[in-house]
Amino acid sequence: xxxxxxxxxxxxxxxxxxxxxxxxxxxxxxxxxxxxxxxxxxxxxxxxxxxxxxxxxxxxxxxxxxxxxxxxxxxxxxxxxxxxxxxxxxxxxxxxxxxxxxxxxxxxxxxxxxxxx
Amino acid sequence: xxxxxxxxxxxxxxxxxxxxxxxxxxxxxxxxxxxxxxxxxxxxxxxxxxxxxxxxxxxxxxxxxxxxxxxxxxxxxxxxxxxxxxxxxxxxxxxxxxxxxxxxxxxxxxxxxxxxxxxxxxxxxxxxxxxxxxxxxxxxxxxxxxxxxxxxxxxxxxxxxxxxxxxxxxxxxxxxxxxxxxxxxxxxxxxxxxxxxxxxxxxxxxxxxxxxxxxxxxxxxx
Numbered sequence: 539x540x541x542x543x544x545x546x547x548x549x550x551x552x553x554x555x556x557x558x559x560x561x562x563x564x565x566x567x568x569x570x571x572x573x574x575x576x577x578x579x580x581x582x583x584x585x586x587x588x589x590x591x592x593x594x595x596x597x598x599x600x601x602x603x604x605x606x607x608x609x610x611x612x613x614x615x616x617x618x619x620x621x622x623x624x625x626x627x628x629x630x631x632x633x634x635x636x637x638x639x640x641x642x643x644x645x646x647x648x649x650x651x652x653x654x655x
Numbered sequence: 656x657x658x659x660x661x662x663x664x665x666x667x668x669x670x671x672x673x674x675x676x677x678x679x680x681x682x683x684x685x686x687x688x689x690x691x692x693x694x695x696x697x698x699x700x701x702x703x704x705x706x707x708x709x710x711x712x713x714x715x716x717x718x719x720x721x722x723x724x725x726x727x728x729x730x731x732x733x734x735x736x737x738x739x740x741x742x743x744x745x746x747x748x749x750x751x752x753x754x755x756x757x758x759x760x761x762x763x764x765x766x767x768x769x770x771x772x773x774x775x776x777x778x779x780x781x782x783x784x785x786x787x788x789x790x791x792x793x794x795x796x797x798x799x800x801x802x803x804x805x806x807x808x809x810x811x812x813x814x815x816x817x818x819x820x821x822x823x824x825x826x827x828x829x830x831x832x833x834x835x836x837x838x839x840x841x842x843x844x845x846x847x848x849x850x851x852x853x854x855x856x857x858x859x860x861x862x863x864x865x866x867x868x869x870x871x872x873x874x875x876x877x
Binding site: 604 | 663695699
């Protein structure tokens with residue numbers, strides 16, 4: 539397929555999105571990530587039945603926390619797509635990158651840079 | 656177990672915003688099981704607070720620890736050597752743990768990170784319901800092991816009242832009438848005749864009405 543997607547995205551593989559916990563999302567932002575999206579299987583297609591549904595709930599919870607601490611809940615997003623759907627994967631990567639670019643950098647990243655300087 | 660709920664982060668921030676070194680202390684017992692104050696919740700709260708303060712341009716050090724229990728001397732002793740370096744502690748234990756830590760370490764302000772709700776059960780993951788009010792004189796033997804003190808809105812000893820409809824309580828259509836449950840269970844146990852026995856007036860002095868309570872066991876006391 540040789541599809542292109544933005545090189546700024548770092549993929550972290552997990553056996554199922556049900557493995558993704560709130561703390562993993564929060565730590566990403568703490569370390570300076572500008573955005574995080576969780577790409578799970580289509581709802582109803584989870585090999586473990588509810589892994590992707592659990593992930594969605596955790597993403598929603600992470601959104602609320604990020605909103606409260608001033609990072610912005612819109613920086614984290616849940617997506618559902620089939621693992622064989624390469625074009626959709628690339629489309630989501632573009633969509634999320636565009637969204638994050640319009641939001642600007644994670645304020646924590648700027649604060650970390652300030653501390654380092 | 657003791658069931659608690661996480662306090663809103665905003666409320667916690669309001670309490671600790673002027674401190675520079677803060678310890679978030681979880682508890683490995685009840686609040687871990689009800690997912691309000693265990694190691695996982697400590698991690699989430701600490702991460703959220705670190706980001707909040709960093710975003711505010713403040714340098715605040717936030718450490719994490721989860722003790723086996725916060726209602727026993729021996730586990731609270733584990734932080735004796737390190738507690739003095741903190742300006743404040745946010746304890747995610749129940750109200751018991753928060754107070755015991757405060758009693759033990761009088762110089763450090765201890766803030767509660769959860770709202771302690773009740774003694775209850777995990778009906779399913781994410782759903783906890785009340786079962787006991789620690790009234791101090793258990794009457795479950797007389798009520799088919801279903802507690803009207805904690806589960807009847809009126810704490811009726813001889814129910815049900817007129818507000819029971821189709822097995823539900825008048826205060827909430829989703830709430831089972833405790834006395835309906837008692838009658839159903841007595842019937843299932845073949846002990847419906849027990850329902851005819853009136854339960855006498857309860858000694859409420861063993862409940863909170865008698866003031867803060869204390870249990871002393873001389874046989875195990877050191």
